[in-house]
Amino acid sequence: DAKTTQPNSMESNEEEPVHLPCNHSTISGTDYIHWYRQLPSQGPEYVIHGLTSNVNNRMASLAIAEDRKSSTLILHRATLRDAAVYYCILRDLLNSGGSNYKLTFGKGTLLTVNP
Amino acid sequence: SQTIHQWPATLVQPVGSPLSLECTVEGTSNPNLYWYRQAAGRGLQLLFYSVGIGQISSEVPQNLSASRPQDRQFILSSKKLLLSDSGFYLCAWSTAFNSPLHFGNGTRLTVT
Numbered sequence: 001d002a003k004t005t006q007p008n009s010m011e012s013n014e015e016e017p018v019h020l021p022c023n024h025s026t027i028s029g030t031d032y033i034h035w036y037r038q039l040p041s042q043g044p045e046y047v048i049h050g051l052t053s054n055v056n057n058r059m060a061s062l063a064i065a066e067d068r069k070s071s072t073l074i075l076h077r078a079t080l081r082d083a084a085v086y087y088c089i090l091r092d093l094l095n096s097g098g099s100n101y102k103l104t105f106g107k108g109t110l111l112t113v114n115p
Numbered sequence: 116s117q118t119i120h121q122w123p124a125t126l127v128q129p130v131g132s133p134l135s136l137e138c139t140v141e142g143t144s145n146p147n148l149y150w151y152r153q154a155a156g157r158g159l160q161l162l163f164y165s166v167g168i169g170q171i172s173s174e175v176p177q178n179l180s181a182s183r184p185q186d187r188q189f190i191l192s193s194k195k196l197l198l199s200d201s202g203f204y205l206c207a208w209s210t211a212f213n214s215p216l217h218f219g220n221g222t223r224l225t226v227t
Contacts, residue, residue, distance in 0.1 A: 102149065
């Protein structure tokens with residue numbers, strides 16, 4: 001399974017941008033980069049995913065390095081509700097056809113947002 | 116729209132008792148289904164996944180088993196619970212290869 005490396009924790013101030021890094025030096029050409037976050041006592045919530053190009057949605061932006069060996073999740077204006085554990089995950093295909101996959105979660109980054 | 120239902124929300128069971136957790140998905144067909152477990156203060160561990168009815172793959176050897184009797188139903192079971200089975204159990208589903216995982220609200224199991 002391809003692996004990712006994230007800092008154990010990060011701290012931010014409310015209404016400031018947050019850049020959460022992720023290293024995935026062993027990524028393969030077909031691996032999608034997924035980001036999820038988990039609030040206390042809840043199931044993980046999908047944030048964003050991408051393959052090669054940078055991606056934007058209403059929650060965040062995903063910046064992917066040109067060599068794809070690292071990526072950064074960007075929260076443009078952190079709020080107190082963004083305090084969570086953020087997981088960067090590489091999708092593992094279950095078959096060569098690519099229709100099924102699994103996600104193996106690491107320890108993630110605990111983001112603290114200060115008021 | 117698609118929804119996922121997982122029950123019960125909390126469960127307290129004595130050591131040696133059986134377990135059955137159920138997960139159902141609505142609004143989609145032939146989903147991939149997953150069971151994850153999160154022990155207290157730890158990350159999520161993938162336990163089982165299923166790509167179709169009757170097709171179960173186990174990620175780690177353990178005291179648990181999974182079954183998929185219907186397309187959108189995924190069941191996690193144990194014949195005899197151990198203390199180490201305590202944790203937060205999460206069911207999830209996905210469809211197309213580049214679609215995200217959708218998680219249920221989880222079941223918090225305490226084995227006493």
